[in-house]
Amino acid sequence: MTVLDLTGLTTRPSQVWGGVRLVPLVREEPLTDLRLHEEIYSDGPGLVELGPRDHYLSYIPHGFVAAWTGDGSPAAAYGTRLDGPGGGPPPAMPLRFHRRMVRRQAKDRLRFLPLHLALEGYLALHFGGPVIAWQEWSDRALRGGLSPRVEEAYVGAQVRGLGDALRVFEIHPNQCGLLVYTGDALASAFAVPHPDDYRALHPSLVSDLYGELVHHYALLAAPLPDFRTAIDGAGIRSLADLRAAARRQERDWALFHDTTMAGGLLDVPHTAQSVYRLGRFTLSRFLPPFAPKHENHIGETITDENGRIAYLKTFRLSENQVRRGHLLSRLAERQWNLADTAAELGVTEAQLGMRLESAGFGHLLRRDVLDLYRKVAVGTLGRKR
Amino acid sequence: MDSYGDLIAADDVLLFVNAAITSTGQREFHSEEGAQRLSLDFLHEYMIGNYRDLYAAVLALDINDHNAVLIVRRLLESAREATDEQRRTEGRLIARRLALLPPQRVYGLFRELRRAKVNNRRTRAVMRDWIAARPDPAFDAVKYRGGVKLALRHAHLAPAVEELGPFVFAPSSRKRFTTPILESWRRAHYEQAALYELPYTVAEGFAAKHRIPRAVFLERIAPRMTRLEQLRLQESGREHKAGAVRADLTRMPLTRLASYVLGLPVADRLARRAELTDALRAAARRVAGVHRGSWGRVAAVLDDSFSTVGSGQKRRRPLAAALAAHYLLEALAGHYTAFWTSGHTDALLSRPQGPTPLGHRILDALDTAPARLVIVSDGWDNAPPGLAGEVLRIWRTRLDPGRRTSVVHLNPVYDAEDFDVRRLAPTVPTAGLRDAEDLPALVELAQFAEGRTGKAELTAYLDARTAHFLKEER
Numbered sequence: 098m099t100v101l102d103l104t105g106l107t108t109r110p111s112q113v114w115g116g117v118r119l120v121p122l123v124r125e126e127p128l129t130d131l132r133l134h135e136e137i138y139s140d141g142p143g144l145v146e147l148g149p150r151d152h153y154l155s156y157i158p159h160g161f162v163a164a165w166t167g168d169g170s171p172a173a174a175y176g177t178r179l180d181g182p183g184g185g186p187p188p189a190m191p192l193r194f195h196r197r198m199v200r201r202q203a204k205d206r207l208r209f210l211p212l213h214l215a216l217e218g219y220l221a222l223h224f225g226g227p228v229i230a231w232q233e234w235s236d237r238a239l240r241g242g243l244s245p246r247v248e249e250a251y252v253g254a255q256v257r258g259l260g261d262a263l264r265v266f267e268i269h270p271n272q273c274g275l276l277v278y279t280g281d282a283l284a285s286a287f288a289v290p291h292p293d294d295y296r297a298l299h300p301s302l303v304s305d306l307y308g309e310l311v312h313h314y315a316l317l318a319a320p321l322p323d324f325r326t327a328i329d330g331a332g333i334r335s336l337a338d339l340r341a342a343a344r345r346q347e348r349d350w351a352l353f354h355d356t357t358m359a360g361g362l363l364d365v366p367h368t369a370q371s372v373y374r375l376g377r378f379t380l381s382r383f384l385p386p387f388a389p390k391h392e393n394h395i396g397e398t399i400t401d402e403n404g405r406i407a408y409l410k411t412f413r414l415s416e417n418q419v420r421r422g423h424l425l426s427r428l429a430e431r432q433w434n435l436a437d438t439a440a441e442l443g444v445t446e447a448q449l450g451m452r453l454e455s456a457g458f459g460h461l462l463r464r465d466v467l468d469l470y471r472k473v474a475v476g477t478l479g480r481k482r
Numbered sequence: 483m484d485s486y487g488d489l490i491a492a493d494d495v496l497l498f499v500n501a502a503i504t505s506t507g508q509r510e511f512h513s514e515e516g517a518q519r520l521s522l523d524f525l526h527e528y529m530i531g532n533y534r535d536l537y538a539a540v541l542a543l544d545i546n547d548h549n550a551v552l553i554v555r556r557l558l559e560s561a562r563e564a565t566d567e568q569r570r571t572e573g574r575l576i577a578r579r580l581a582l583l584p585p586q587r588v589y590g591l592f593r594e595l596r597r598a599k600v601n602n603r604r605t606r607a608v609m610r611d612w613i614a615a616r617p618d619p620a621f622d623a624v625k626y627r628g629g630v631k632l633a634l635r636h637a638h639l640a641p642a643v644e645e646l647g648p649f650v651f652a653p654s655s656r657k658r659f660t661t662p663i664l665e666s667w668r669r670a671h672y673e674q675a676a677l678y679e680l681p682y683t684v685a686e687g688f689a690a691k692h693r694i695p696r697a698v699f700l701e702r703i704a705p706r707m708t709r710l711e712q713l714r715l716q717e718s719g720r721e722h723k724a725g726a727v728r729a730d731l732t733r734m735p736l737t738r739l740a741s742y743v744l745g746l747p748v749a750d751r752l753a754r755r756a757e758l759t760d761a762l763r764a765a766a767r768r769v770a771g772v773h774r775g776s777w778g779r780v781a782a783v784l785d786d787s788f789s790t791v792g793s794g795q796k797r798r799r800p801l802a803a804a805l806a807a808h809y810l811l812e813a814l815a816g817h818y819t820a821f822w823t824s825g826h827t828d829a830l831l832s833r834p835q836g837p838t839p840l841g842h843r844i845l846d847a848l849d850t851a852p853a854r855l856v857i858v859s860d861g862w863d864n865a866p867p868g869l870a871g872e873v874l875r876i877w878r879t880r881l882d883p884g885r886r887t888s889v890v891h892l893n894p895v896y897d898a899e900d901f902d903v904r905r906l907a908p909t910v911p912t913a914g915l916r917d918a919e920d921l922p923a924l925v926e927l928a929q930f931a932e933g934r935t936g937k938a939e940l941t942a943y944l945d946a947r948t949a950h951f952l953k954e955e956r
Contacts, residue, residue, distance in 0.1 A: 110866035265512055267788040267837040325868030330876045340845050347866055
C-alpha cells in the first residue's frame with residue numbers, strides 16, 4: 098500500500114471554463130535526467146498484442162518513450178535523441194500492432210502506452226480467473242480467464258468543454274502537471290518531469306482517455322464558480338499587509354485543494370506494482386482499494402529512488418467499473434470460493450451469483466448453477482410477498 | 483438628482499460605447515465569431531429602440547469602423563421613426579462619419595443597404611453627397627469598381643465624369659478612354675507595363691493574370707502602395723528581396739506599428755531594436771502631442787498573458803494594444819514604470835505567454851506610489867482569480883480613500899456573454915480600448931463608468947463631443 102507523493106509539485110490557482118476546472122501543478126526544480134517523448138499514433142483503433150491469444154481492443158491515443166539524458170542538457174521538448182521508435186504508421190492501415198505494452202527500445206529507452214498499463218492492470222486484476230476449480234465456475238472461465246477484457250473509455254475531445262478549456266488554459270511558468278476536474282470531481286491527474294515536456298504534451302491531453310463518469314459529469318455539469326479571492330479589509334493598514342493577505346489566500350487554496358479536492362486521489366492508499374526499473378527510476382502501476390461509492394483512480398507512475406513522482410497519469414473509474422473491481426477483488430481474497438465470499442459480503446450465495454451476473458460476469462458461472470441462482474432469487478422474492 | 487431610470491440609461495450607453503469600441507464581430511480568444519455578432523446585434527437593436535439620440539451621438543466618439551457602419555445602417559433603415567430634429571442631427575453625424583471611414587467600408591455599407599432593400603430618399607441623399615465629395619471619381623471607379631457600380635445603380639446617380647458610365651457598366655464598348663487611369667486599366671488587360679499605373683489591389687489581380695513573378699511585381703508596384711499596404715507587405719517584400727517595398731516606420735500609426743513589431747520573430751526584433759524602438763517612440767510622441775510629459779508619475783500594468791494572443795482573425799491584438807499603450811504612456815508620463823504580467827521587463831520582446839497574475843502586478847505598481855495607474859488587460863484575472871478586484875477594492879476603501887492615485891482599466895476585448903468589457907472591480911472605471919491612440923480620450927470617458935454619473939452629465943459630454951466632431955468638418 099502506497100500513497101502518491103507529490104513532493105516538489107505545488108498547486109497553483111485553478112482556471113475554470115464551463116464545467117471543467119483545470120488545476121496547474123508547478124515544479125520549482127524540474128527533473129532533467131528523465132524526459133518524455135510523445136509518439137502520436139494515427140487516429141483509429143490501436144490493437145495491442147499481448148500474446149497469441151490476448152487480442153485487446155481499445156483506443157490508444159499515445160505511446161510514450163522515456164529517455165534518460167545523463168547530461169540533462171537538451172531543453173527542447175522533443176529532445177535531441179529522438180529516434181522514432183517503431184517508425185511511422187503503415188500508410189493505408191489505421192491499425193498499429195504493439196507487441197508488448199512495455200518493451201525495451203534501445204539500451205536506455207523504455208516505451209509504454211500510458212493508461213493501457215493501468216487499464217490492463219485493472220482488467221487483468223485476476224487475469225487467470227479462478228485459481229481453484231470450484232464446481233460453480235464454467236469451463237470457459239477456468240480455461241480462458243476473464244478474457245475478452247474490454248472496458249469503455251472516452252477520448253478527451255468527446256468530453257464536453259474539455260477541448261475549449263485546454264485551449265484557453267494559460268500555462269504557468271515551470272508548470273509540470275495538470276489536474277482535470279469535471280463538475281468538480283477529479284477526472285484525471287497528469288504530471289511530467291519537465292516543463293518543456295508539459296508544454297509539448299498539453300495539447301495531447303484532449304486526445305487522452307477519460308472514464309465514462311468524467312464524460313457524463315462534463316455533459317451535465319453547470320458552469321462552475323471560480324474560487325475567487327476574498328480578503329477581509331479589516332486589519333489591513335499597508336500594501337505589505339495586503340500582499341501578505343494575498344499570499345495567505347494562495348496558500349489556503351493550495352491546502353484546500355490538496356486535502357479536499359484531490360483527497361480522493363492523494364490520501365487513499367493504493368496497491369502499487371512495479372513494472373520496470375531503469376536507473377534510479379521505477380515505472381509502476383497502481384490500483385485503488387475498489388471501495389464502492391468512493392473515488393477510485395487507477396494510474397501509472399514513474400518514481401525516483403525516494404518515491405517522489407516524476408511522471409503520473411491517472412484514470413478515474415466509473416461506479417460500475419468500481420463495483421466490478423470490488424467483486425473480483427473480494428472473490429480473489431477468498432480463493433474464488435463463492436460460499437466464503439458470499440458469507441464475507443453478508444449475502445446468500447444466490448445473491449452473490451446475481452450480483453456477478455449483473456456486473457457482466459455471468460458467463461463465468463456454469464449455466465445450470467446460474468439458472469439455479471436465478472430460480473432461488475425469484476423464489477425468495479415470491480415468498481417475501 | 484437623477485432618477486433611477488436615468489442612471490440605467492447612462493449605464494446602458496457606456497456599455498454600448500465600450501462594445502462599439504472593442505467588438506468587431508470577429509473571433510476573440512474566449513468567444514466565437516457567432517457569439518460576438520449575436521451579442522453586438524442585440525446591443526444595437528436595444529440602443530436604437532430605447533435611446534435613438536444617444537445612439538446617433540455615439541458616432542462622434544472613437545468607435546471602430548465596423549460599429550460605425552452598423553450604426554449608420556440602422557439609422558438609415560429606420561429613418562421613418564426619427565423626428566425632423568433628429569433627422570437633421572443624424573444626417574450631419576452620418577455625413578461626417580462617412581467622410582472619415584475608409585472608402586471600402588462605405589461601399590460595403592452601400593452594398594448592405596442594397597441587400598436590405600433600403601432605398602429611402604435620405605439614403606439616396608447620403609450616398610449622393612458622399613460620392614460627390616470623393617476627390618477622384620475615376621480612381622474610385624477603378625479601385626472599387628463593384629462598389630461604385632452598385633452605388634450608382636442603387637441611388638440612381640449619374641456619374642460625375644461622362645466616361646465613367648461606360649467604364650463601369652459596359653467597359654468593352656469603348657476602344658479607348660481619355661482619362662489616364664481608366665485607359666491604364668483597359669491596357670492592363672493586354673500589356674504588363676500598364677498595370678503598374680494602377681492601385682496595388684487592382685494590379686495584383688492583373689499580375690496573377692499575366693503570371694508576373696511576385697518579387698518583380700512587388701518591386702515595381704511599391705510606389706503605388708498605400709501607407710498601410712506598405713507596412714503589411716514589409717516582411718513579404720523582404721522575403722522576395724523586393725527592396726522598393728520599404729515603409730517609413732516612423733510615419734506609421736502607433737497600434738499598427740505595435741502589431742507589426744509583434745509579428746516579427748524575436749531574433750529580428752533584437753537585430754532591429756534601435757530602429758523599431760525609435761519608430762514606436764516617434765509614433766507615440768506624435769500621438770501625445772502637446773500633452774507630452776504632462777501626466778506626472780504613471781505606473782502601468784500591462785497584460786502579456788497567453789490570452790492576449792487573440793484569435794486567428796485578431797492576431798495578438800490585445801497584446802499590440804498593450805504594447806502601444808506602453809510607448810504612449812511613456813511619452814505622456816513624467817516618470818513612468820511598466821509592469822508586465824509575465825514579469826518581463828523588455829517591452830519590445832514581449833510575447834503572449836503564461837497566466838495573468840494581475841493582482842500581484844497591481845500591488846507591485848501601487849508600491850511605486852503613482853499619481854495614475856493604468857491597467858491594460860482583457861480582465862481574465864486568474865492567478866489567483868479575483869485578486870485584482872480585491873486589491874483595488876481594499877486600496878480604494880482602506881489605503882487610499884483620499885484618491886491620491888487615480889486608477890483606470892482599459893480593456894481591448896469585448897466579452898460577448900456579458901455584453902460589456904470585463905471589469906476588474908466596481909470601484910475602478912473600465913473602458914474599452916481599440917487603438918492606443920485614443921487612450922487619453924478613453925481615460926476621460928472612463929470617469930463616467932464608475933456608475934455614479936447620471937444621464938444628464940453623460941448627455942452633456944456627448945453633446946460636447948458631437949459639437950466638436952461636427953465642427954471639424956469645416
